[in-house]
Every structure is written in structure tokens, then in C-alpha cells.
Amino acid sequence: DRVTAPDLMRVAERNGFTSATLGAPFIAADGFNGTDDVHVDLPEGYILQEAYIAKALALADSAIVLTHFKGHPLGMVGGSIKNMGIGAQSKRGKYNVHMGGHPTYSLPATVIEHPEHVNDTVLNAIPDLCPYGALERNNGTYQWHRDKCTSCLGCLGLLVSNGVWETPVRYYAAQQAAMADGALAAIKALKGKVGFLNFAIDISPRCDCVDHADTALVPHVGIFAGRDPVALDQACLDAVVASQGTPGSAADDWGVMGAGDHKFAHASGVSPDVIGMSEEIQIKTAVKNGLGSAEYELVEVEPHDTNHAYLDPMDRRKVGLKYGPLYKRENPFPEERHDGFGFDRRTEIDIEAVM
Missing domain, CATH: 3.30.70 (Alpha-Beta Plaits)
Structure with missing residues (x-):
């Protein structure tokens, strides 16, 4: 249960994500009930024309997005596009991506x-x-x-x-397209100052939302990094497709063990209705809406000595430099109210009477 911020933080702690282990605070970026967000107009969206991005992320200076690359029950693949397209959305943003209220692609319209x-x-x-x-x-x-x-x-x-x-395929396909739009909106909110890391290890058939793990579909593929989430997801997907399946995994159950077999398309869906659905809907939509390119070049990175790596957990910028840009985007002082005085208060009181 991670519906409210306290629920989310309890689940995170049970899974080892704490300030002590992360070296940084763990927060619910969209607030107590998931409505603390920033609205983003998205005229370039393929299906979404607006999005709601979790405020703590939208107001950040920049972001490094860490993603566990794996399968997903609603649409085959969970990579950087899905992480931004769902994970960066507030709760109402998730309703938007999951087609809540949509006249054509919602559950009531399709089931x-x-x-x-x-x-x-x-x-x-x-x-x-x-x-x-x-x-x-x-x-x-x-x-x-x-x-x-x-x-x-x-x-x-x-x-x-x-x-x-x-549940017809179009219900799931529309959500995949919407995830690509949601990811675009999140990156727009951050003004493009985003880097991505895909951890293509322990590649489970379904996402980390579910309450169980499973044998990895394929052996560890590696850690991928880049600035383009579309190219990154495509590279990871190609690597999984090219890999031999793991004996005893869902890939084995579904008979998609060979190099070249599309493991996620058969082993990941929540419904038999989506077996064989394309693994590339998010990627193709992300190319169409301008999020990125599916073309990539793999550059092998040589191992480095990490014994002396150090990240200062303290932000040592001066207050004005640290908060000035933030307050220009969202000013906590309501200077537009009450003729610039901000709040409704008495102008004069008998202060001596309470001293």
C-alpha cells in the first residue's frame, strides 16, 4: 500500500530505501495525497495534451533518473520512459496516463x-x-x-x-503511448536537465509494483547510461531480445528462450489479451512526439577505481543562489494578494496589551 505519502515511505523503508542507505532524504514528490503537482501543457503530445508532474521533481534544478529495466504487466516494458511517464507523474497525473475518464480508452470504455x-x-x-x-x-x-x-x-x-x-489491446496500447507523453512533460518541466541510468539486471517479467519477484527472464545485461531515454530503452530492449532466456523463468514457461525472441511480449502482460503486443509502443510514440531517437551507439565504459569517489551530501550554495531560482518558479510569499502585503491581517493592534 503506497497510496499516501506515509504509506509510500513505509513501503520504501521496508525495501531498504532510507536516508541512511541513500545518503539523501527519501520524499514523496507529489505530497500527502498525490495532488502536489505542477501542470504542464503538452500540445505536442501524441494522446495527452497536458500532464501533472510531481512538484518536488518539477521544481528540481536537475535530475538523474535511476531505473530498474524490467517487464511491465500493463505494457511489456518498464524502462526510463515508463519511469518518467508514470513515476514522475503525480497521482492525478497517473489517472491521466492510465486513461481515467477517457471516452475511448478508459476501462469503462473498453472492458x-x-x-x-x-x-x-x-x-x-x-x-x-x-x-x-x-x-x-x-x-x-x-x-x-x-x-x-x-x-x-x-x-x-x-x-x-x-x-x-x-481488456482489449487498445486499452493497454493507449497507456503505453500516454507514458511517452508523460515522460516528455516531465523532461519539459525540468527544462531538459535530466540524465538517465537503466539498470538492466535482475530483469523480472513484471515491474517492482507487484508484491513478488521472479526468476530473471535473461541473465544480467548491464548498466546503461545516456541523455536520451528513448535510445536508452531501445538499447536495453535490444539487449534483452538478443539474450538467451534463463532456464526456469517465465521466458522458459512461454517458450521464448532463444536469442531474438521477444520475452516481454509473452511473459509480462497482466492479461492474456496482451500476449504478443508490441514491446516498442512507448519507444515509437516517444519518437513521434519528439522525446528522443531510437537510434543509438553503444560505448563501452572502462572500470574505474571508485574507492576515492566522494559526493558531498550538503548543498553549500548561498541561500540566494540556492533558493532564488526556485522562488521565481513558485514563490511561497503571496505578494499578489492584499496590495502586496501578502496576507489578511490587522494593520494596527494594541501590542502592549499582550506583552
Whole structure:
């Protein structure tokens, strides 16, 4: 459970991400309830025309994006594009990317229901499952109020895995395209001052969102770095495709063990409806919207002595240099209110009466 900032921080701590281990504070970049964000207009987007970027990231001077490259149940691949396209979005930004409320590609607009597959597992889980009251249990079956559904995905795994919902490929494909747009918006908010690292190790079939690990689809591929997230993801994807699968992994289960086989396309999807879906939707969309290029040149990096590497954890800039640019973007003093005085206060009081 990582819906609110305290929930997220507890999950992070359980997984070893703390100030002590990171050498930097761990924060929820979009605030307590995921609405602390910056709106970004995106006329160049392929499907999204706006995005909501987590404020702590959007107001940062720059960013280094560390990504575990792996599969993803909603669209095959989780790399730098997905990390920025989902991870950098606030909660309302995630609703946007996940097609919440979309007239064509949302869950209510795409799902085909199979109520004949409702079973006790589904019925027992439904009470109080949906925060919007879109799911109810009535007379031994379930009722889904499509008009209340926001595509929050809280019930998707349950209903898809039990065959109650059939989710067409276009639902997943639209989200992949939206991730590329979301990534573009995040990089725009940072004015392009972003570097990317993809850790293509422990390449699990599904993302780190799920509550379990799995045997890596292929052996470790390596660590990739670059300024273009599109080229970076393409390089990692090509390396995974070119690798032999790991015996006993999901790649083995699906018979995609050979070099040249598309492991993610078969082993990663949350639904049988997406088996064989393209692994390159994010990449192709990111080329179309101008995020980057799928062309790349691999440059091998020689090992270096890291024993003497040192990163000063303290920001030693003077206050004006440190906060001046930030306050120009978001001024905590509301100088536009009350004729420049900022706040509604009495002009004069009897201060001696309380001294």
C-alpha cells in the first residue's frame, strides 16, 4: 500500500530505501495525497495534451533518473520512459496516463464483462474494494457502475485474473503511448536537465509494483547510461531480445528462450489479451512526439577505481543562489494578494496589551 505519502515511505523503508542507505532524504514528490503537482501543457503530445508532474521533481534544478529495466504487466516494458511517464507523474497525473475518464480508452470504455466468471474469490473481495463505490455485490453476483469508475486500477488484477473482465489491446496500447507523453512533460518541466541510468539486471517479467519477484527472464545485461531515454530503452530492449532466456523463468514457461525472441511480449502482460503486443509502443510514440531517437551507439565504459569517489551530501550554495531560482518558479510569499502585503491581517493592534 503506497497510496499516501506515509504509506509510500513505509513501503520504501521496508525495501531498504532510507536516508541512511541513500545518503539523501527519501520524499514523496507529489505530497500527502498525490495532488502536489505542477501542470504542464503538452500540445505536442501524441494522446495527452497536458500532464501533472510531481512538484518536488518539477521544481528540481536537475535530475538523474535511476531505473530498474524490467517487464511491465500493463505494457511489456518498464524502462526510463515508463519511469518518467508514470513515476514522475503525480497521482492525478497517473489517472491521466492510465486513461481515467477517457471516452475511448478508459476501462469503462473498453472492458468487456463476463459476469458468468464471477466466483467466491471475486465476491468476497468486492465489498469496500473501490474507493469510488463503482463495485457492489448484489444477490450473489457483482455490479460495476461504469459511470463511477476512474480507472484507478485497484480492482484490475482481481477481475482480469479471474476472467470477469476482458481488456482489449487498445486499452493497454493507449497507456503505453500516454507514458511517452508523460515522460516528455516531465523532461519539459525540468527544462531538459535530466540524465538517465537503466539498470538492466535482475530483469523480472513484471515491474517492482507487484508484491513478488521472479526468476530473471535473461541473465544480467548491464548498466546503461545516456541523455536520451528513448535510445536508452531501445538499447536495453535490444539487449534483452538478443539474450538467451534463463532456464526456469517465465521466458522458459512461454517458450521464448532463444536469442531474438521477444520475452516481454509473452511473459509480462497482466492479461492474456496482451500476449504478443508490441514491446516498442512507448519507444515509437516517444519518437513521434519528439522525446528522443531510437537510434543509438553503444560505448563501452572502462572500470574505474571508485574507492576515492566522494559526493558531498550538503548543498553549500548561498541561500540566494540556492533558493532564488526556485522562488521565481513558485514563490511561497503571496505578494499578489492584499496590495502586496501578502496576507489578511490587522494593520494596527494594541501590542502592549499582550506583552
